[in-house]
Amino acid sequence: MLNAIGAFPGSGLLVGGALVAAGLAFVPSPLTHESLAPQPCALDLAVERETSPTCFFGSAFNAGALFVEQCPGGETVWHEEYDFEDGCTWRATETLIPDGAGFRYSYTEEIVSCEVGAIPAEACSRTGRVTHRPVDASFSDPF
Secondary structure, three states, rough: OOHHHHOOOOOOOHHHHHHHHHOOOOOOOOOHEEEHHHOOOEEEEEEEEEOOOOOOOOOOOOOOOOEEOOOOOOOEEEEEEEOOOOOOEEEEEEEEEEEOOEEEEEEEEEEEEEEOOOOOOOOOEEEEEEEEEEOOOOOOOOO
């Protein structure tokens, strides 16, 4: 059985003393609590392909750059429901997949429900690239 410093019971002082004598004592990492904290960033979308130029996108990027408290570190998916002028409620799904220095982006949407007699609009999709840039840690969400 190992004790707290990784040596067998009864040898902790010897092993610990040997490490100090050899100059291999534990040295704290230069990382601080602040450097491990989530880093805010701005995400910028560059659309590559849309299904139709007349589409409405219920996207988190509709107002431009998206400011987040923590930059995505892996695949990220957002779902947003919105009511559209066609009398239907739509669910938009936006996906970011890490790819090099940024993300591959996809947007799809589907109908959740419609009012009686509604004529649903065309479902839209698009793809693109999302880049990220740091923002000051004291930023406040402009929205």
